[in-house]
Amino acid sequence: MSLPDAVAALVHDGDTVAVEGFTHLIPVAAGQEVIRQRRRDLTLVRMTPDIVYDQMIGAGCASKLVFSWGGNPGVGSLHRFRDAVQNAWPRPLQIEEHSHAGLANRYVAGASGLPFAVMRGYRGTDLPTHTDTIRPVVCPFTGEELTAVPALTPDVAVLHAQQADRAGNVQLWGITGVQKEVALASARVLFTVEEVVDALEPRPGAVVLPSWVVDAVAEVPGGAHPSYAHGYSERDNDHYRAWDAVSRDRDTFTEWLHREVLGTAGVAP
Incomplete structure (x- = not known):
């Protein structure tokens, strides 16, 4: 076209x-x-x-x-x-x-047909207090606190x-x-x-x-x-x-x- x-x-x-x-x-x-x-x-x-x-x-x-x-x-x-x-x-x-990693993981989740991505990033930063698409999540296997970001x-x-x-x-x-x-x-x-x-x-x-x-x-x-x-x-x-x-x-x-x-x-x- x-x-x-x-x-x-x-x-x-x-x-x-x-x-x-x-x-x-x-x-x-x-x-x-x-x-x-x-x-x-x-x-x-x-x-x-x-x-x-x-x-x-x-x-x-x-x-x-x-x-x-x-x-x-x-x-x-x-x-x-x-x-x-x-x-x-x-x-x-x-x-x-x-963050770069957060946005890249959001694209990956969207490409994979998943509702969200899980990562270790954002811990120790204040971005979660400013961005409501960053949420804490607890690993059901280890109990570790991780971060979830929704698919893009x-x-x-x-x-x-x-x-x-x-x-x-x-x-x-x-x-x-x-x-x-x-x-x-x-x-x-x-x-x-x-x-x-x-x-x-x-x-x-x-x-x-x-x-x-x-x-x-x-x-x-x-x-x-x-x-x-x-x-x-x-x-x-x-x-x-x-x-x-x-x-x-x-x-x-x-x-x-x-x-x-x-x-x-x-x-x-």
């Missing part, structure tokens, strides 16, 4: 949306298409919200963020995220904070990969995060890819998502920019540094949004 058609079909107002990718293969073009289609009241989930979520929050797409770390990697704060939390601009933003089952996963074949099987390699778990946990799955090929070549360490997991594939070369796609593009560090100045001021951000996102139609930045 085209990216605009895929987003229109799969991402709806009020959805819980997981836009994932760890340093690498971040689906920025797809996130900007969600902005372009003016989706609202989304619960955004991501282990490491960076500038794509800063843009979506600043554009008014989100009412809640579920996350385990947030920042402009290597640069500093996410100013649109901060403005939404502290000043409710452009709209109030609820937050639900977890997003309405839609939005992910980026290097390749898909014409049958809809998707392959990604290099640094991978929780893409496999997110895809298996989500009700609907949209992949943007660098290219569609006739057949996927076996690669050591690659993750392959079979077509029965994937609802839509959109060929979007450069769709991860300014993050990188191993074997296809390099990380654009200047873009991350420039975002700090763009996002600090509401008027500057709004001008950028209209010029670079709302004024373009389904193309990668």
Whole structure:
């Protein structure tokens, strides 16, 4: 499908949306298409919200963020995220904070069809006093006090990969995060890819998502920019540094949004 058609079909107002990718293969073009289609009241989930979520929050797409770390990697704060939390601009933003391990385990539970995950994390921290999706649980075998976190089952996963074949099987390699778990946990799955090929070549360490997991594939070369796609593009560090100045001021951000996102139609930045 085209990216605009895929987003229109799969991402709806009020959805819980997981836009994932760890340093690498971040689906920025797809996130900007969600902005372009003016989706609202989304619960955004991501282990490491960076500038794509800063843009979506600043554009008014989100009412809640579920996350385990947030920042402009290597640069500093996410100013649109901060403005939404502290000043409710452009709209109030609820937050639900977890550790990396906690959020990853929530995805694993969702992918496994389980209601919750059990872990040793969070003990000795004050996160359970701030996050009601962190609960103590006692092991029925040893009596040890552990922590339970509920499964995450997003309405839609939005992910980026290097390749898909014409049958809809998707392959990604290099640094991978929780893409496999997110895809298996989500009700609907949209992949943007660098290219569609006739057949996927076996690669050591690659993750392959079979077509029965994937609802839509959109060929979007450069769709991860300014993050990188191993074997296809390099990380654009200047873009991350420039975002700090763009996002600090509401008027500057709004001008950028209209010029670079709302004024373009389904193309990668």
